[in-house]
Amino acid sequence: MTFIPPGEKIIETKICRLSGKEFVVTDKDIELLDKISPVFGGQKYSLPTPTLSPEERQRRRLSWRNERKMYKRKCDFTGKEIISVYSPDKTYPVYDQKVWWWDDWNPTDYWRAFDFERSFFDQYADLLAVAPKLSLYNVQCINSDYTNFTLTSKDCYLCVGTTNSEEVLYSNFVRDVKNVIDSTFCYECELIYYGMDLTRCYNCFYAKNAVNCRDSFGIEECDNCHHCIGCYGLKNKEYHVFNKPVAKEAFEELWSKALLHGGSLKILSDLKSLREKQFVRNMHTINCENCYGDQIENGKNGFMCFDAKNIEDSRYAYFSPKNINCIDVTNTAPLGVEYCGECCSTLANNNFATFQFSHGSHVLYSTLCQNCDYVFGSASIKKGKHIVMNTVYSAHEYEALCGRIIDHMKSTKEWWEFFPTELSTFGYNETVAHEYFPLSEDEVSSKWWKWYNGENKNTYIGSHYSALPIDQYNEKIVGYETAQKNIDELLSGILECEVTKKPFKIIKQELVFYIENKLPIPTKHPDQRHKERMSLRNPRELHERTCPECQKKMITTYRPDRPEKVVCEECYRKLVY
Numbered sequence: 076m077t078f079i080p081p082g083e084k085i086i087e088t089k090i091c092r093l094s095g096k097e098f099v100v101t102d103k104d105i106e107l108l109d110k111i112s113p114v115f116g117g118q119k120y121s122l123p124t125p126t127l128s129p130e131e132r133q134r135r136r137l138s139w140r141n142e143r144k145m146y147k148r149k150c151d152f153t154g155k156e157i158i159s160v161y162s163p164d165k166t167y168p169v170y171d172q173k174v175w176w177w178d179d180w181n182p183t184d185y186w187r188a189f190d191f192e193r194s195f196f197d198q199y200a201d202l203l204a205v206a207p208k209l210s211l212y213n214v215q216c217i218n219s220d221y222t223n224f225t226l227t228s229k230d231c232y233l234c235v236g237t238t239n240s241e242e243v244l245y246s247n248f249v250r251d252v253k254n255v256i257d258s259t260f261c262y263e264c265e266l267i268y269y270g271m272d273l274t275r276c277y278n279c280f281y282a283k284n285a286v287n288c289r290d291s292f293g294i295e296e297c298d299n300c301h302h303c304i305g306c307y308g309l310k311n312k313e314y315h316v317f318n319k320p321v322a323k324e325a326f327e328e329l330w331s332k333a334l335l336h337g338g339s340l341k342i343l344s345d346l347k348s349l350r351e352k353q354f355v356r357n358m359h360t361i362n363c364e365n366c367y368g369d370q371i372e373n374g375k376n377g378f379m380c381f382d383a384k385n386i387e388d389s390r391y392a393y394f395s396p397k398n399i400n401c402i403d404v405t406n407t408a409p410l411g412v413e414y415c416g417e418c419c420s421t422l423a424n425n426n427f428a429t430f431q432f433s434h435g436s437h438v439l440y441s442t443l444c445q446n447c448d449y450v451f452g453s454a455s456i457k458k459g460k461h462i463v464m465n466t467v468y469s470a471h472e473y474e475a476l477c478g479r480i481i482d483h484m485k486s487t488k489e490w491w492e493f494f495p496t497e498l499s500t501f502g503y504n505e506t507v508a509h510e511y512f513p514l515s516e517d518e519v520s521s522k523w524w525k526w527y528n529g530e531n532k533n534t535y536i537g538s539h540y541s542a543l544p545i546d547q548y549n550e551k552i553v554g555y556e557t558a559q560k561n562i563d564e565l566l567s568g569i570l571e572c573e574v575t576k577k578p579f580k581i582i583k584q585e586l587v588f589y590i591e592n593k594l595p596i597p598t599k600h601p602d603q604r605h606k607e608r609m610s611l612r613n614p615r616e617l618h619e620r621t622c623p624e625c626q627k628k629m630i631t632t633y634r635p636d637r638p639e640k641v642v643c644e645e646c647y648r649k650l651v652y
Contacts, residue, residue, distance in 0.1 A: 077097075077098065077099050078367070078617050078618070078619055078630055079099065079101060080103070080365070080367060083101040083102060083103050084101060084102045085100070086100050086101060086102055086105055086124075087124055089124070089126070091126070091127050091128035092126045092127065093128075093131045094128060094131055096128055096130075098129065100124045103378070103390070104124065104390065104402070105124065107388070107389075107390060107401075107402045107416075108121070108122040108123075108124070109121065109122075110400050110414060111400065111402065111414045111425075111427065113425075113427060113439060113477075115474045115477045115478040115481070116474040116475060116478050120478070120490075122416065122427070122490075122491050123490070125403075125491065126492070129379060129391050130512070130616075132391070132403050132493070133391070133393060133405060133511070133615070134496075134508050134511070134512045135494075135495070135496050135508075136403070136405045136417065136419040136493055137405060137419070137506060137507040137508035137510075137511060137512075138499050138503055138506050138524070139419060139442075139494060139496075139499045139500070139501070140405075140406065140420055140430075140506055140508075141160045141501045141505045141506050141507075142223055142224065142235040142236070142247070142506075143223070143233075143247075143602065143605070144160060144501075145158055145159065145160060145211070145221060145233075146158070146160070146161065146529075147159075147163070148161065148162065148169065149163070150170055150171040150174060150210070151168040151169055151170060151207070152168075152170050152171070152174045152179075152180065152207070155171060157169075157171045158210065158211060158220055158221060159210035159211060160211060160223060160501075160505075161208055161210070161500070161501075162505075162527065162529050164529060165500070166204070167203070167204065167208050167500060168205065168206075168207045168208065169207070169208045169210050170207045170209065170210060171210050172210055172211060172213055175207065175209045175210070175457075176457065180207065182206065182454075182455050182457060182465055183462075183465050183467060185202060185205050185206045185454070185465050186464065186465040187202055187464040187465060187466065188464070189452070189463060189464055189476065189480055191479070194487045195440070195452065195480065195483070195484050195489050196489055196495060196498060198452075198464070199440070199498065200498050202452075202453075202454050202465065203442070203498065203500065206443075206454035206455040206465070207455050208443065208500065209443060211223050212225070212420075212431065214226045214227070215227045216229065216231070217229040217230070218230050218231075219234070219237075222234045222235070223235050224406075224420070225237040225238070228240045228241065228243065229241045230242045230243075230584070231244070232244045232245070232582060232584065233245050233601055234247065234249070235247040235248065236248040236249070236394075236406075237249055238250040238251070238409055239251045240252045240253065241253045241254075242254045242255070242584070243255045243258075244257070244582075244584065244585050244588075245257045245585075245601045245604065245605070246258045246259065246261070247259050247605070248261075248382070248394065249262070249264070250262050250263075250409065251263045252264045252265060253265045254266045254267070254588070255267040255268075255270065256269075256585060256588055257269045257597075257604055257605075257608070258271065258608075259271050259272070259605075259608050260272045260273075260370070260382060261273040261274075261276070262274045263275045264276045264277065264279075265277050265278075266278045266279075266592075267279055267282070268280045268281070268588070268592065268594060269281045269282075270282045270285075271283040271284070271608055271611060271612070272284045272285075272359070272370060272612075273285050273286075273288075274286045275287050276289060277289040278290045279291050279292070280292045280293070280592070281293045281294075281339065281342075281343060282294050282295070283295045283611065284296050284297075284359065285298070286298045286299070287299045287300075290302050291303040291304065291306070292304045292305070292330065292342065293305045293306075293339070293343050293346045294306045294309075295307045295350060296308045296309075296355075296651075297309045297310070297312075298311070300312045300313065301313050302314045302323075303315045303316070304317070304326065304342060305317045305342045305343075305345055305346045305349065306318050306346075307346065307349050307350045307353050308353050308354075308651050309651075310652055316329060317345060317346075317349055318349065331593075339594075339595070351638075351639075353640070354624075354640045354641075354642045354646075354647060354650050355633070355639045355640065355641050355642070355647075356642065356644060356647040357620070357630065357632075357633070357641050357643055357644060357647075358371075358630065358631060358644070359371070360372070360644070361373070362374075363375070363377070364376070365377075366380060366386075367379065367380070367630050368380035368383065368615075368632075369382075369613060369615075369632045370382045370383070371384070371386070372384045373385045373386075374386045374387070375387045375388070376388045376389075377389050377390070377392065378390045378391070379391045379392070379615075380392045380395065380398075381393050382394040382395070383396070383398065384396050384397065385397040385398075385411065386398045386399070386401075387399045388400050389401040389402065389404070390402045390403075391403045391404075392404050392405075392407075393405045393615060394406050394407075395407045395412075396409040396410075396411060397409065397412070398411060398412055398413070398415075399411070399413045399414075400413055400414050401415045401416065401418075402415075402417075403416055403417045403418075403493075404416070404417075404421065405418070405419045405420075406419055406420050407420075407422065408421070408422030408433065412424060413425070414426075415427065415429075416428075417493040418430070418432070419431075419493075420432075422434060423435050423438065424436045425437045426438045426439070428491075428492075428493050429441050429444070430442040430443070430494065431444075432444045433445055433446075434446045435447045435448045436449075437449045438450040438451075439451045439452070439477075440494075441456070442454050442455075442494070443455045443456075444456040444457075447462065448460045449462070449470075449473060450462045451463045451464075451473075451476075451480065452464050452480065453465045461473035463476055463477065496522070497523050497524055499524075501525070501527070502525045502526045502527025502528075503519045503524045503526055503527075504516075504519070504527055505527050510609065511615070516528075535569055537569065538569075539568070539569055539570060539571040540564065540565060540568025540569060540570055541570075542565065542570065542581075542595075542596035542598070543561055543565075544595070545589055545594060545595050545596060546593075547561050548562050548565065548586065548589075548590050565581055565586065565596070566580075566581060566582070566586065568580075570596075570597075570598075572598070572599050572600035572603055573598045573599060574599055574600075574603050575599075575600055575603050577600045577602070577603075578600075579600045581596060581597075613632035614632065615632075616632065616634075617631070618630070618631055618632070618633065618634050618635055619635075620635055620641055622641070622642050622643040622646055624642050624643070624650075625643065625645070625646055627643060629641075629643040
């Protein structure tokens with residue numbers, strides 16, 4: 076049964092036109108749609124209720140966002156070899172990041188006059204085919220060429236969504252961190268390996284859902300703890316192993332042995348057994364009022380919000396650091412957005428149906444636009460205002476034309492709909508949609524969506540390097556000559572993922588980290604490690620369960636058939652404090 080927040084009323088029960096599943100629209104949905112409905116020429120153009128379920132709306136937005144697939148190709152302006160999220164066989168013009176910002180090319184050269192005899196999306200596909208694309212979204216970064224959606228960071232490699240950070244490898248959505256590897260959703264942290272959902276943690280390895288913790292290994296749901304190994308649900312503790320206090324000397328001996336001799340798997344296995352005996356909280360919410368979702372901090376009136384901070388009056392928001400009066404938004408920027416709907420990768424206000432737009436306002440149905448206001452149906456605009464299909468108009472002409480286009484889109488049943496997945500510039504399996512909503516190639520083809528087969532051609536033919544124990548790369552243990560020989564062979568060798576068989580390499584920066592922290596060389600490809608980390612997080616869905624302690628109904632991200640002992644927030648606090 077679909078969960079409805081207290082006090083809300085179901086106004087419509089609808090059938091998703093794509094999945095065929097039933098979903099509901101409440102009075103709060105309609106209230107928010109009315110708030111963000113645009114006004115042209117003094118007339119409000121109301122947004123109708125959606126035709127797709129919330130899951131399909133999220134999938135559609137994510138099918139436009141390629142985060143992790145990067146390729147070598149030529150810049151179509153300079154001919155220089157670059158790193159890009161667009162594979163070399165894609166025919167779109169792709170410009171290097173510096174070139175894209177040059178004044179040597181003009182986005183309005185790709186102008187179109189709107190044709191009222193054709194559908195909007197049909198015309199927009201033509202514009203997408205010729206408007207230059209940005210190779211990567213990487214702003215004010217140093218020595219971080221292989222990163223995407225990354226801002227003001229230094230010495231980062233194969234990262235996504237990194238902000239104000241330094242020395243970060245194979246991680247996604249981390250902010251204000253340093254010396255972090257293979258981690259996800261970490262904030263204000265340093266010296267982290269395999270961390271997930273951490274805040275203000277230091278020197279932690281294999282840690283999940285922890286706040287203000289340090290010098291710990293294999294911890295979960297811990298707050299203000301230090302020097303802990305294999306612990307779950309502890310608050311304000313020190314020198315604990317598997318939730319039991321130990322002497323400082325015993326802890327240090329176990330820490331050294333666990334790391335140096337590969338005891339991490341045993342510790343993590345024992346932690347799993349310990350966790351299965353413990354209670355788990357229904358949702359992770361901090362300082363929230365009337366919020367439903369997971370990993371929400373400082374929120375008020377949020378429904379179906381996940382990985383959201385500082386939100387207010389927002390619904391169906393996913394990885395949204397700061398949203399106010401927004402509905403159906405995904406991957407908005409840290410500075411926040413207001414009055415937005417059906418947006419992805421957006422940093423702006425009063426936007427509707429935009430992808431990869433930042434610094435501006437009142438933009439509709441546009442992609443890859445920066446520093447512009449009052450734009451409709453345009454692509455790759457770098458600055459300006461009153462633009463339709465990359466054509467500049469006067470303010471009066473703009474208002475009148477936008478109204479006519481909306482009326483036309485209503486007649487073609489395109490109004491309110493985000494850009495269709497079939498128009499995406501990426502194959503479905505290249506995008507984040509495939510990560511959250513995996514499909515087979517046949518399933519994708521049956522929906523007339525794109526599939527990218529290029530990866531199947533990039534196979535490695537040759538011998539693979541087999542990693543040695545980490546102490547064999549440490550000159551303090553095996554001597555300088557032996558260590559240097561082993562290091563040279565490792566850094567020049569190709570490793571094979573033990574799961575996917577995909578080839579991968581170890582870079583010098585990460586090897587130094589492994590040696591200093593006595594961590595084993597990874598045996599899995601970075602993509603597989605990312606996949607396994609993400610599988611440890613609950614799905615972005617809500618379910619109703621009964622708290623076994625107080626017998627009250629509660630909302631949780633744990634499905635009713637899962638075996639965990641899920642308790643409500645009130646009971647959880649009583650149990651752990």
